[in-house]
Amino acid sequence: MRRPQVPEYIRKLGVYVPGRPIEEVQRELGVTDIVKLASNENPLGPSPKAVAAVAAALPTVHRYPDGSGYALRRAIAVRHGVDLEQVILGAGSVEIIEMLARAFLADGDEAVFSEQSFVSYELAVRQVNGKAVTAPATAGRGHDLPALACAITDRTRLVLLANPCNPTGTYFTRAALDRFLAEAGDRALVVLDQAYHEYVAQPDYPDGLADVKAGRNVMVLRTFSKIYGLAGLRIGYGLASAEVVAMVNRVRSPFNTSSLAQVAAVAALDDHDWAQRSREHNLRELAFLQDELRRRQVRFTPSVTNFVLVEFGTDVGELFLEFQKRGVIIRPVGGPGLVNCARVSVGTHAENERFLAALDQLVRLRAGA
Numbered sequence: 001m002r003r004p005q006v007p008e009y010i011r012k013l014g015v016y017v018p019g020r021p022i023e024e025v026q027r028e029l030g031v032t033d034i035v036k037l038a039s040n041e042n043p044l045g046p047s048p049k050a051v052a053a054v055a056a057a058l059p060t061v062h063r064y065p066d067g068s069g070y071a072l073r074r075a076i077a078v079r080h081g082v083d084l085e086q087v088i089l090g091a092g093s094v095e096i097i098e099m100l101a102r103a104f105l106a107d108g109d110e111a112v113f114s115e116q117s118f119v120s121y122e123l124a125v126r127q128v129n130g131k132a133v134t135a136p137a138t139a140g141r142g143h144d145l146p147a148l149a150c151a152i153t154d155r156t157r158l159v160l161l162a163n164p165c166n167p168t169g170t171y172f173t174r175a176a177l178d179r180f181l182a183e184a185g186d187r188a189l190v191v192l193d194q195a196y197h198e199y200v201a202q203p204d205y206p207d208g209l210a211d212v213k214a215g216r217n218v219m220v221l222r223t224f225s226k227i228y229g230l231a232g233l234r235i236g237y238g239l240a241s242a243e244v245v246a247m248v249n250r251v252r253s254p255f256n257t258s259s260l261a262q263v264a265a266v267a268a269l270d271d272h273d274w275a276q277r278s279r280e281h282n283l284r285e286l287a288f289l290q291d292e293l294r295r296r297q298v299r300f301t302p303s304v305t306n307f308v309l310v311e312f313g314t315d316v317g318e319l320f321l322e323f324q325k326r327g328v329i330i331r332p333v334g335g336p337g338l339v340n341c342a343r344v345s346v347g348t349h350a351e352n353e354r355f356l357a358a359l360d361q362l363v364r365l366r367a368g369a
């Protein structure tokens, strides 16, 4: 058969490897009663109000959604005190990252991001034949903002900063962001990816919304996939100046977010109790998980969010399989500086106990006990 005629930059692209679905592991390994701690989802589930809103909207799914997502954009605009024209919706915030790459990067234009940050950045940039420019992370696996500022050139159109960062769980402060924005100036759009924003309790953590409101060349990204528990519906949003949003809208596909996702997000946004419960649960269980890792002298990067990057000191591919055989799906990560690392999402208390029990078993096995 003839080789598909695609440009070289497409042929060379890697494929995003998601956390393994529970059903797949069940099928392949014949294991039941599986816990998935691989994709940083809300272990408590979706907001009950969102579930009710989806059920109520089901009879209307023969209609196309409102392509502009008016009701949801309005709810978001009111929540954050911005204009309707400053809000854009995506099928998950990852779709907005892809739209940004399409809108901002012509052949060879550059996007700058940290080496140990979200893998989708590189894929989105390379899909459009943009040039991914990275700066190494700090020794503590944080963003090296001065180095990132230095990496900006005349060809840079986007800077992608994950705060908190996935997969490291680290964050940078308001003071550090201010210094960075002063250095970066207006040369490129700075994308503050705040997918895990709602989990962070640190008082010096910066909310990029203030920077959008101050008229800086910034887009904030948020998602309903994490604390709002709607990962399966695929819905996220961006906040920026009306001018930036208008440009990104030019590359948005007409019905990119579904009607069910839109109504669920409106309901979830209003469910403060669910978000608060989820936040408190996470803080408690994150502390538990990190304490237990410390007690076992397992190395990890202290996290401010709903997952922990663990350093296993052994081949993580093999470990990944051993965990699965014990009914626990974690997420191996790779790339520069991340050898033998895996990301473990904070689950319910029982799920976290399952992870720790599997870890203990594997440690004992390796010690030959």
Ligand SMILES: Cc1ncc(COP(=O)(O)O)c(C=O)c1O
Pocket (backbone or CB within 6 Å): 039, 040, 091, 092, 093, 094, 095, 118, 162, 164, 165, 166, 193, 195, 222, 223, 224, 225, 231, 234, 235, 236
């Ligand atoms: C840093 C970061 N940004 C964006 C996303 C995208 O999430 P979604 O597309 O589900 O909104 C994720 C998901 O894991 C993430 O970790």
